Amino acid sequence: MSVKPRILHVFPSFEVGGAQRRLVSLINRRQGRFTHSVFAMNGCYDALSLIRDVAIPKEELPRFPDKSGLSAIRACSKLIKEYTPDLLITYNWGSVEWALSNLLNKKCPSVHIQDGFGPDEQTREKLHRKLTRMIAYQACDGVVVPSHTLETIARRSWHIRSRKLHYIPNGIDxxxxxxxxxxxxxxxxxxxxxxxxxxxxxxxxxxxxxxxxxxxxxxxxxxxxxxxxxxxxxxxxxxxxxxxxxxxxxxxxxxxxxxxxxxxxxxxxxxxxxxxxxxxxxxxxxxxxxxxxxxxxxxxxxxxxxxxxxxxxxxxxxxxxxxxxxxxxxxxxxxxxxxxxxxxxxxxxxxxFSLEGMIDAYDVLFMDILAKNRK
CATH class of the missing domain: 3.40.50.2000 (Glycogen Phosphorylase B;)
Structure with missing residues (x-):
């Protein structure tokens, strides 16, 4: 592992939204601790302008290939191999192929952050997504949720064990x-x-x-x-x-x-x-x-x-x-x-809901997972 751990954050889209602004706060406040890279699967990097220093310039960021199923999982595996991150962070359902690809051929430790659901699952989870989440997220080194509602879903629906499940409420300045x-x-x-x-x-x-x-x-x-x-x-x-x-x-x-x-x-x-x-x-x-x-x-x-x-x-x-x-x-x-x-x-x-409290919690989690995977 490199002296400064390399973290790859994979978003379905890096538009200006809550999860994206949270990562911006993490990067801007603690730039010296990790080297961060951001990958947006749909090629939207609007929130990148809010980051004062990011590892990959916008013009060099590739767009995720238009694939699905096993082809998408293979594409993710290839990209992880090219990036060689020390830690992979995936966000929400749209990045599930990345979690699955790392499960099939684990190249680095991973954390999944689930912020919520899209409009097609606002009343209940789709069965195939529930089963896929259960498989993909259980294999992660950690699963983070910002709400007690999601914490309950992660335990009951995806059967995430307590030692892997982390409730970290959002915080701001x-x-x-x-x-x-x-x-x-x-x-x-x-x-x-x-x-x-x-x-x-x-x-x-x-x-x-x-x-x-x-x-x-x-x-x-x-x-x-x-x-x-x-x-x-x-x-x-x-x-x-x-x-x-x-x-x-x-x-x-x-x-x-x-x-x-x-x-x-x-x-x-x-x-x-x-x-x-x-x-x-x-x-x-x-x-x-x-x-x-x-x-x-x-x-x-x-x-x-x-x-x-x-x-x-x-x-x-x-x-x-x-x-x-x-x-x-x-x-x-x-x-x-x-x-x-x-x-x-x-x-x-x-x-x-202080920003420092949230950042400290993420820092402790990331460093703990990296340390465990060095053994």
Whole structure:
């Protein structure tokens, strides 16, 4: 093994999302400990620009060949042999071929990180995927989950043994989100000081169901003329979501910012943070909003109800636009209550979801697995 261990991170896509931003934080904070490489199977490396130093320049990164089944597993095996990493880290279902290829012909220790499920498995796992996960993930040296919901699934569905299963909650730099908003950015987006901003931060993918949030906002916007909905993020859903706002006459009240390198520049201007997803586990965006001292209105998905403070928990309810609208309206009616809830959320974020705590946990895990495999 090299003096500085080489870690290869394999993502289905390295778009700007929660798992990708978590890795960015790990790399930027601890650049000297490991040599990191990132491989995106679909060739999307949008989040690479957030990393201050990455081992493989973007222009040299290959695209995963269009293969499936045994051909894909062989291709993964070949690529692992070419990279010769000391540790392989795979992410979610989209990288399962890599875990299987290392199982069939193990070239290095491996860790699988499962952040959640796609829209096609939001209610239950597909049987063939469940069986494949059970085989692939049991053979890994470690399996990491960021939520208690996933921890239960890993034990009961994939039968991961306790010594291999690691619950590591997501963490962020809380202090980064305790800041004033960027007034120049707000002016550029047409936001004024007296606007009551409901905001969200999400990759615009189907499972995030931002359309549900727009529908909920439509139900409250007439009652609150100064209300605005700010959507931070980008993705395949951008165009249809913009068409939706135009069709229902909200194009001047719904602002799409696209991806922002520093979401804290606008999140701190929100009055309420809203999450409308069909499926989540432990969304970073919720921790960021808590750090900024915001109340959270959310669908009841993953660990969100446990993540927020006890005062905020009643505003995490059923998966429907109606429930979101009711809770948004309740907080808009009682802004002082929202501020108290936001303060309790911020205190909980500082105590439970620190970036250093998360990074230390990953460092210990990676070094422990590398040490065991040197024996």
């Amino acid at each position: 809380v202090e980064r989100f305790i800041c004033p908003p960027d007034r120049a950015l707000m002016a550029k987006l047409g936001l004024e000081n007296d606007h009551r901003i409901i905001g969200t931060v999400a990759a615009l993918r189907p499972e995030k169901n931002v359309g549900r949030l727009i529908e909920a906002f439509a139900q409250v916007s007439e009652l609150y003329p100064k209300a605005r909905l700010v959507i931070v993020g980008d993705g395949i859903g951008m165009k249809p979501l913009k068409m939706l706002t135009e069709r229902i006459g909200l194009y001047d009240k719904v602002i799409f910012t696209g991806n922002l390198d520093k979401p804290e520049n606008i999140v701190s201007a929100f009055e309420i943070f809203a999450l409308s997803s069909d499926t989540e586990q432990m969304p970073l965006s919720v921790i960021e909003a808590m750090s900024a001292g915001l109340p959270i209105v959310s669908t009841d998905v993953g660990d969100v109800a446990e993540m927020v403070s006890s005062q905020n928990a009643p505003y995490v309810q059923e998966i429907s636009a109606g429930a979101l609208a009711r809770n948004l309206s309740a907080l808009l009616n009682r802004p002082e209550s929202g501020k108290r809830i936001g303060a309790s959320n911020q205190a909980k974020a500082k105590h439970d």
